[in-house]
Amino acid sequence: MFADGRLLGVRTTSRRSDTSEVPDHRLGEEVRATAVVLAAGAWSGSTAWLPEEARPPVRPVKGQVIELRSRNAEPVARHILASERVYLVPRNDGRLVIGATVEEMGYDTAVTAGGVHELLREAYRLLPDVAEMEWVGATAGLRPGTPNNLPLVGHGAIEGLVLATGHFRNGILLAPLAAQAIADLVASPDPKWRSSFIPSAENKGRTPEGVGR
Ligand SMILES: Cc1cc2nc3c(=O)[nH]c(=O)nc-3n(C[C@H](O)[C@H](O)[C@H](O)COP(=O)(O)OP(=O)(O)OC[C@H]3O[C@@H](n4cnc5c(N)ncnc54)[C@H](O)[C@@H]3O)c2cc1C
Incomplete structure (x- = not known):
């Protein structure tokens, strides 16, 4: 659900995300989609419209x-x-x-x-x-x-949620690659980037050496 150009809430077929803090009159346009790409930059970790357990550590x-x-x-x-x-x-x-x-x-x-x-x-x-x-x-x-300052690109914690965030100091540089990877991930049943890019589950435990300046 969008209002004033901002994403305020998401309902999934299996559950409804927390929009309790959003007054009903602000829940404007509803857009149906099979996937929601979370690309909210530094705000990706404080998305009130996602259940807490699905919020990425950004x-x-x-x-x-x-x-x-x-x-x-x-x-x-x-x-x-x-x-x-x-x-x-x-x-x-x-x-x-x-x-x-x-x-x-x-x-x-x-x-x-x-x-x-x-x-x-x-x-x-x-x-x-x-x-x-x-x-x-x-x-x-x-x-x-992110905790190790590597990107979070891949499937999120709930079905249909795709993460495209955590690019830290290199988000402009990586934008074409990240966009291609996400488009491939969403559109293709067998995305070629699945193993070569950095899925969210592998973010933890990686070291930041060589990333950023
Ligand atoms: C000083 C500085 C210098 C930098 N220099 C470089 C550099 O030289 N090279 C480089 O590659 N990177 C650089 N970066 C990093 C780069 O800017 C970021 O990595 C990049 O902007 C991240 O892109 P993004 O799209 O994920 O997030 P953002 O560019 O932050 O975009 C996220 C957008 O989501 C919007 N948003 C948030 N919540 C919602 C919502 N609920 N609904 C709708 N919209 C929402 C925000 O308003 C924002 O416009 C620099 C960053 C800074 C601060």
């Missing part, structure tokens, strides 16, 4: 980024620069994106002095030229993290 991981620009509108570097703590992405118009903090702060998306300080300090160590650049702005977002 938590929000805050990331702050800042943007500077060169005074002459020329790129300050020809390539992406990266250290263990920061990455610098030069744009052709002279802007420089500096990211990103990794913070366990729940759903907080405030830009903080500490976050900006950390990014500027680490960026300066990598490229002292940043000290001469103009300030453009800063923003913060939420990544979907």
Whole structure:
């Protein structure tokens, strides 16, 4: 059931998910489907419309980024620069994106002095030229993290529920692959990704080495 573009509740043939906190007048359009793909990003673990036991172990991981620009509108570097703590992405118009903090702060998306300080300090160590650049702005977002920070892609805990979440720091990079895998999983009786991708049941116990930056 959708209202105002948000999924508010799901009824299955065998059980009804918990929509008790949702007033009836908000349960707008009903959409029938054989599968429901949970792709709610950092909110995937706090989906009130799913029974608690079916909610995947996804938590929000805050990331702050800042943007500077060169005074002459020329790129300050020809390539992406990266250290263990920061990455610098030069744009052709002279802007420089500096990211990103990794913070366990729940759903907080405030830009903080500490976050900006950390990014500027680490960026300066990598490229002292940043000290001469103009300030453009800063923003913060939420990544979907899992216990081992590997994606949760596969069948969920109740029939018809498909998980496409937990992509942590690589959700943009992995979007085409994840979309193909989920489409295959939902549409095909014998999906080719079943063994090669990462099903939800195997998420626990895997190590995060080599994943993300
Ligand atoms: C600062 C920062 C820098 C990053 N840099 C990179 C990078 O360089 N490369 C990279 O690959 N990844 C990067 N990421 C990670 C990437 O942004 C995430 O992995 C990716 O956005 C996850 O995609 P998603 O679709 O699962 O979740 P999201 O992009 O968060 O989308 C989930 C959507 O679901 C919506 N939603 C939630 N609940 C409901 C509901 N009940 N009904 C309807 N809609 C709902 C939300 O409003 C949201 O729009 C970065 C993240 C941050 C914060």
